[in-house]
Amino acid sequence: MNDLALLVAATLAAGTPLALAGMGLLVNERAGVLNLGAEGLMLVAAVAGFATGFTTGSELLALIAGAAAGAIGAAIYGWLVIWLNTNQYATGLAVSLFGSGFSAFVGIGFVGKKLEENPVTGVPLLRDLPVLGVALFRQHWTIYGAVALAGGVAWFLYRTRGGLILRSIGESPSAAHALGYPVRRIRLVAVVVGGALCGLAGAYLSVIYTPLWVEGMVAGRGWIALALTTFATWRPARMLFGAYLFGGVTMLQLYLQAAGVQVPPEFMSMLPYLATVLVLVIISRNPLWIRLNMPASLGKTFFPGS
Amino acid sequence: MTAPRLQLEQISKRFAAVVANDQVSLSVQPGEIHSILGENGAGKSTLMKIIYGALRPDAGRILWNGEPAQIRSPQEARALGIAMVFQHFSLFDTLSVAENVWLGMSSSISLQQVKDGIRSKTAEYGLELEPERVVHTLSVGERQRVEIVRALLAEPRLLILDEPTSVLTPQAVEKLFVTLRQLAATGCSILYISHKLDEIRALCHQCTVLRGGRVTGSCDPTVESNASLSRLMIGAEPPRLVHREATPGQLALRVNALSLEKLDRFGTDLHEVSLDLREGEVVGIAGVSGNGQQQLLAAISGEDPRAPDAAIELFGQPIGRLRAGARRKLGLHFIPEERLGRGAVPTLSLAHNMLLTRNESLRFLGWIDRQALKHQTASIIERFKVKSGGPGAVARSLSGGNLQKYIVGREIDAVPKVLVVAQPTWGVDVGAAAQIRAELLALRDAGTALLVVSEELEELFEMTDRLHVMARGRLSPSIGTSAATVELIGEWMSGLWPTGPEDGPGASIGEFP
Numbered sequence: 001m002n003d004l005a006l007l008v009a010a011t012l013a014a015g016t017p018l019a020l021a022g023m024g025l026l027v028n029e030r031a032g033v034l035n036l037g038a039e040g041l042m043l044v045a046a047v048a049g050f051a052t053g054f055t056t057g058s059e060l061l062a063l064i065a066g067a068a069a070g071a072i073g074a075a076i077y078g079w080l081v082i083w084l085n086t087n088q089y090a091t092g093l094a095v096s097l098f099g100s101g102f103s104a105f106v107g108i109g110f111v112g113k114k115l116e117e118n119p120v121t122g123v124p125l126l127r128d129l130p131v132l133g134v135a136l137f138r139q140h141w142t143i144y145g146a147v148a149l150a151g152g153v154a155w156f157l158y159r160t161r162g163g164l165i166l167r168s169i170g171e172s173p174s175a176a177h178a179l180g181y182p183v184r185r186i187r188l189v190a191v192v193v194g195g196a197l198c199g200l201a202g203a204y205l206s207v208i209y210t211p212l213w214v215e216g217m218v219a220g221r222g223w224i225a226l227a228l229t230t231f232a233t234w235r236p237a238r239m240l241f242g243a244y245l246f247g248g249v250t251m252l253q254l255y256l257q258a259a260g261v262q263v264p265p266e267f268m269s270m271l272p273y274l275a276t277v278l279v280l281v282i283i284s285r286n287p288l289w290i291r292l293n294m295p296a297s298l299g300k301t302f303f304p305g306s
Numbered sequence: 307m308t309a310p311r312l313q314l315e316q317i318s319k320r321f322a323a324v325v326a327n328d329q330v331s332l333s334v335q336p337g338e339i340h341s342i343l344g345e346n347g348a349g350k351s352t353l354m355k356i357i358y359g360a361l362r363p364d365a366g367r368i369l370w371n372g373e374p375a376q377i378r379s380p381q382e383a384r385a386l387g388i389a390m391v392f393q394h395f396s397l398f399d400t401l402s403v404a405e406n407v408w409l410g411m412s413s414s415i416s417l418q419q420v421k422d423g424i425r426s427k428t429a430e431y432g433l434e435l436e437p438e439r440v441v442h443t444l445s446v447g448e449r450q451r452v453e454i455v456r457a458l459l460a461e462p463r464l465l466i467l468d469e470p471t472s473v474l475t476p477q478a479v480e481k482l483f484v485t486l487r488q489l490a491a492t493g494c495s496i497l498y499i500s501h502k503l504d505e506i507r508a509l510c511h512q513c514t515v516l517r518g519g520r521v522t523g524s525c526d527p528t529v530e531s532n533a534s535l536s537r538l539m540i541g542a543e544p545p546r547l548v549h550r551e552a553t554p555g556q557l558a559l560r561v562n563a564l565s566l567e568k569l570d571r572f573g574t575d576l577h578e579v580s581l582d583l584r585e586g587e588v589v590g591i592a593g594v595s596g597n598g599q600q601q602l603l604a605a606i607s608g609e610d611p612r613a614p615d616a617a618i619e620l621f622g623q624p625i626g627r628l629r630a631g632a633r634r635k636l637g638l639h640f641i642p643e644e645r646l647g648r649g650a651v652p653t654l655s656l657a658h659n660m661l662l663t664r665n666e667s668l669r670f671l672g673w674i675d676r677q678a679l680k681h682q683t684a685s686i687i688e689r690f691k692v693k694s695g696g697p698g699a700v701a702r703s704l705s706g707g708n709l710q711k712y713i714v715g716r717e718i719d720a721v722p723k724v725l726v727v728a729q730p731t732w733g734v735d736v737g738a739a740a741q742i743r744a745e746l747l748a749l750r751d752a753g754t755a756l757l758v759v760s761e762e763l764e765e766l767f768e769m770t771d772r773l774h775v776m777a778r779g780r781l782s783p784s785i786g787t788s789a790a791t792v793e794l795i796g797e798w799m800s801g802l803w804p805t806g807p808e809d810g811p812g813a814s815i816g817e818f819p
Contacts, residue, residue, distance in 0.1 A: 161413055168398045168409055175396035178360075179410050180381045292400060 005135035007248075007255055012136070012143050013209060015247025017042075017201040019146040021225035022232070022239045023153055024070075024197025029229050030157065031190035032170040032297035036092025037077050039222030040099020041195055042202030045070040047107040049203025050213040053115050062115075062207045063142070063200060070199015071192050073099065078191035082184050085301045100216060110213040117211065140208050142200075147240065149197075154236040166190060170295030173302040183302055198222065220273065227276040231283065233293040242279075246272050309372025311336045311495040312357070312464055317366035319352055326352040327363070328519040334464070334512075339486065339496045341506040341527060343539055344516035345735045350499050353516070354466050357497070358390045359383040387463035391453045391470060397441050404437035407456045420459075427458050431485050446596060447478040454485065465489065466497045471505060475594050476763070476796035483509050501539070501736075503532045515539055540736050547743055550751065552771040555585035557621070558724050558755035559606070559638070564617040564626075566605055574598040576605070579781040581757075581774060583724065588747070588756040589784065590770030592763060592795050598779035599759050600643075603728055606757070607640035608633040620724065634663060637723030641713055643732065643759075645706060649713040652702040656694060656712060657683040659701050664720060690715035690745070707738040714742050718749050725749065726757045731765060743769050763792060777801040 021038060028035050035041075048069035053062030077095050080086045121127075122138035129137065157163035166186065169176045173183045201221070206213050224246055232238035253268035283289060310333040319327040326349045334340045344350045355361040357368070359377040368375050370386055377383050383390075397406050408420045415423075421437040428435045428451075435451050444452070450470065457465055467486075471479045486509065490496055500506055506513055506527045513527040515538040523538040560583070566576040576598050583589050593599060604610035606618060608630035615624040620636055630640070642648040650659045657679050661667070667679035683697035692712045694704050701709060710731070717725060730746060731739035747769065750756050759776075760766050766773060766787070773790050775782040775798035782803040785794070797803075 161408070161417075164401070164405055164409060168401065171398045171400055172396070175398060176409070178380065178392070178396045180379065180384075181409075296399075 002131070002134065003255075005131045007251055008135040009139065010251040010254075011244055011248040012139055013247075014250050015244035016143045016146045017204050017209065017221055018225050018228060018246055019150065019240055019243035020142075020204065021198045021201035021222060022228040022243050023146070023149055023236065024194035024201070025225055025229050026194075026232065026234055026236060026239055027153060027166070027190050027197075028194030029298055030170045030234060030295055031166050031187045032173060032295050032300070032302070033078070033081065033187055033191050033194075034088050034092065034299040035074065035077060035095075035191065035194060035198075036089060036226065037073070037095025037099065038092075038198050038226055039218055039220065040096035040103075041070045041073045041077075041198045042205070042218045042222045043099045043103035043216070044073055044106075045199030045202030046206035046217060047103040047110065047213055048199075050107070050110055050113075050115070050206040050211075053207045053211070054110060054113055057116060059118050059207060063203050066203020066207070067196040067199040070202060071196040074191050074195020074198070075188070077195070078188045081301070082187050082191070085303065088299050088301070096222070104215040107213050107215060111215070113213065115207060115211040142204055142208065146243075150236045150240040157236065167295070170297055173297050177302075177304050183304065187302075198225075201225070224272060224276055227280060230290070230294075231276070231279045233283070233289055234295065235293065246275065249275055308336065310334055310369070311338075311371060312497075313369035313372075314353075314357070315367040315369065317353065317356060317363045317368070319349075319356060319361065319363050325519050327356070329366070330516070330519070330521055332514045332521065332524070334495045334497060336463075336495055337490050337493045338512055339490050339498055339510045340512045340514065341498045341500060341510035342514055342516060343501065343503075343506055343535065345501060345540060348516040348539075349519040350516055351468065352519075354390070354468060354497070354499060357383070358388060358466060384460060387461070388466065389457035389460050389462035389464070390466040390468070391450070391457055392468055397449055397452060399442040400440065402438055402440050403435060403444075403452050406441060406452060407437075407459065410456050411459070423459050424455055427455050431458070431488060433481075433485065446594060447474050450474070450482075454482075458489070462494055464495045464497065466499070468499045469501075470498075471500070471502065475799045476792055477800065479505065503535045503539075506535070507532070517541065536736075547740065547747065547768050549747065549768065552587040552750070554587040554771075555753065557582060558585050559583040559757065560619040561602075561606065562617050562619065564602075564605060564613055566601060566610070566613060568601060569604075569610065573601055574779045576601050577778075577780045579779075581781060581784070583755045583757055585723070585755050586750060586753050587772065588750050588758060588770045590766040590773045590787070591757070591759045591776050591781070592766050592773055593761070593776035593799055595761055597776045599728070599776055601779070602776070602781070603640070603642070603726065603759060606726055607638070607642075639663065639717045639720055639722035639725050641717050641725070641727045641730065643728035645709050645713060646702060650701040650709060653700060655698050655700055656687070656692075656704075657697040659712075660686075660716060663716060686712065686715040686719055689719070691741070707734040710734050711738055711742060714745065718745055721749075721752070722754060724755045724757070726759075728759045729761065730758060731762070732760075739765075763795060767792075775799055775803065 021042060025035060025038055045066035049062045049066030052065035053059060073095065077091060080091050081088045120138060120140050126137040127133045157167060165181055169181065169183050169186055177183045202218060205217060210217065228239060228242045231242045249272050253271055256263065257265055257268060313333040315331050317327050317330045330353060342350050342353065352361060356363050359379045359382050368377060375386065404417060404421045404424060407424060408417055411420065424435065424437040433451050433455065435448065435455060441449065441452065470482060474482065486496055498510055507530065510527050513525050514521055515523040517539060527535065561579055561581045564576055564579045568575050574597060579602060591599060605613045608628055611627050611629055613626035615626040618626040620638055625633055625636065646652045660679060660683050667675045667682055669675050680697050687694060687697065690711045693708045704712065714730065731742055734742065746756060758766065758770060770787045772784045773787050773795065774784050775795055777799055778801055782798045
């Protein structure tokens, strides 16, 4: 029983970076911009967060620095694809590759260093509950933040005029432009917000989750977060579900290894990626599902006035 | 006398090489329905964009209620009281009607107020529209209603409509006209852009005719004839099409009670569609698009080879499961509605586009004989008077009408046994359209069986020998074109046709269950 509680706790911790980054990318893509640079942004944010945490000792400042690094990277990406009309796929890949190289280069001095660990307080009172306390309420506050964020994004997208405008731009930027909305500016804001959340996810990894800096430590989570947006058909609640499902798969693999199940660890570590492909295949079998939910302009360059 | 609602003085607008508007002047009185008549490329759309603030004129002045006005953006136009209904609807498919309308309004209004506003406007004008419906479930006519209600909610003083009837059934057009007259009676001015002469004569009080960017005339359309308006519009009357009596030969194409489920949710199911097509006749299919024409055409052309084998027969041979290429080898050619993307590859040269459906220039192992291909392409360009930069010109660089002439020419030149054509003259100007229709009729006289799907009733009446109507995935019985009337076809378009076989001249239809 306690093992299960620990597995749930570990799942929540592992799924949170996916949830944060995925939610950012979801906002991004709802506005019609695909950011394949997520992995690179997360890496840059991870090293920025770690460096800030190491020099200032403040966890909060570290997370803020990570989010800021992600936002700045995304702003550059957004400027390229939205104003200079570069191809979103090629530019995103470039950002991704740049981010992994740049973070490795900047992070050389931080390899092998360790951050001071802050004791996690969790939720007062509830943390002392049997089983549930261990499973759910002894977590870092960012995890509860991620859940609240999903609620906030859902509320914004479906209950506010701002969300309606964002969705309309993702569906038909030219129609939104004809109605007088500043399509490019709104897209840029969406991209920057998305980048900031990716950055937060990256900093979470290096400051709270590990907390270490290792080259390439994001380890494909940016790509999984991108896949999750499709998996979730661009809906926040499903995104949250998907993120923790994949967090669970990652953790299960570790637990199975610890329990002595004789599966090569290499095989286990490829499971989440395999599951991503599988899920993509399954949901792509229903074109209607994708078509009704997918932002129709996703990945396409918008030229105002044409 | 009060000042005109809108007055344009010497408006000029030039794009790189083309003068789109050359010293255009016109004035619209309050409550007047004023039509702008002209062919494609005459400068109508540019002029409307200038009025709506989407483009700035190079020279000239706009007066609004007698006062000079600078309209720098659509927002400024709306603030003045100018509303526009676009030809291509700017609606968001996955949002509801109310949300779509809300997006076009100021943020101080709540969604609930928008819903109430839509209900009261639709009641006032007798329009049917449910604010909660999601747009992709609406018919084209209903979508247009959304645009109109959106415009009406802004309480406009000037409403611009760009080719509003191109997608409507005759009955829906009548309904639209009632709404517009009612609106004009409240003092709102209406600018009505169209190239359909009958509509302008029925609806409008004043008419300004544009040709090549210049005003060629200004008249009261109610006292003009189609011929005189046409002279103003294109400088001459279009050549009359000579339509000889058909002499149907043997059965070429038969569709037997074809039922097909739609491929995607935005399509239409086909129910028991039956039709016969003989050599040497033109059979037309009328109907508002989106009623299953796309699905039927895909099944006949072979793009969608899911039909039961025996449901489609070509000269008695079942072909329901053959792919498009195999059907083409048997003599069935197809001209799709979308020129760029389906009829031709936009980024390839005309010569390479020739290879899409023609293989005369292919040699051993698919090697391309470039000289032969060039000659073949040049001969079609010459024969069909395609204005282009020669066989090497990229398909995308041609105007719509010229590319259509090229594609039609490519298929006619193959001398198919059966030719299926969708919207043969869609977006093509009057001269080119007349040429394309004449070429298709000549092909019929040479013994080819033609199936023409079109939304333009006029075109169908001019070209076809027999007519079917398609509505909600069903096909009506056929009626001899000479016996058909616009009213009858309009009625059939809403799905109301007699269920038994029609005894019109030349009628021959498959068995009805």
